[in-house]
Amino acid sequence: MAKNVTLHSDTSNNLLVTLQQAQRESGYLSPALMVEIARSLHLPVNEVYGVASFYSFLNIKPPGRNVIRICRSVPCYLKENHVIVETVQKEIGIRPGETSPDGRFSFELTNCIGLCDRAPAMLVNSDFHVDLTPSRISRILKSYR
Numbered sequence: 793m794a795k796n797v798t799l800h801s802d803t804s805n806n807l808l809v810t811l812q813q814a815q816r817e818s819g820y821l822s823p824a825l826m827v828e829i830a831r832s833l834h835l836p837v838n839e840v841y842g843v844a845s846f847y848s849f850l851n852i853k854p855p856g857r858n859v860i861r862i863c864r865s866v867p868c869y870l871k872e873n874h875v876i877v878e879t880v881q882k883e884i885g886i887r888p889g890e891t892s893p894d895g896r897f898s899f900e901l902t903n904c905i906g907l908c909d910r911a912p913a914m915l916v917n918s919d920f921h922v923d924l925t926p927s928r929i930s931r932i933l934k935s936y937r
């Protein structure tokens with residue numbers, strides 16, 4: 793069953809805020825937790841799941857200890873972010889959308905992270921890394937091991 797998550801009435805009318813709060817408290821949005829949220833907000837479960845699975849910063853499965861998010865917006869694409877994606881894949885041995893077997897890393901591609909002027913960019917947990925090059929990736933990721 794889901795961990796006890798406090799759903800405050802001041803957020804109950806805003807599904808996204810409620811999902812973010814629940815994720816902060818539980819680590820991710822489990823199926824049981826999404827059912828609980830749907831019931832508390834009097835919404836269909838598929839609507840809650842649809843919102844939870846749409847936003848890349850919401851997790852519907854347990855994430856790794858370190859969540860790597862690489863920006864795939866146009867500015868990063870033009871700065872050859874595919875090289876950064878390939879380098880991260882080689883370094884941690886998983887592809888976007890996967891979590892490493894040891895639970896150390898989850899790897900996601902996301903839309904803009906707000907650092908277009910410093911592309912290509914990635915976010916590891918809440919740490920921003922900008923002006924990325926393949927040689928910097930190895931050093932950055934080693935600091936999270």
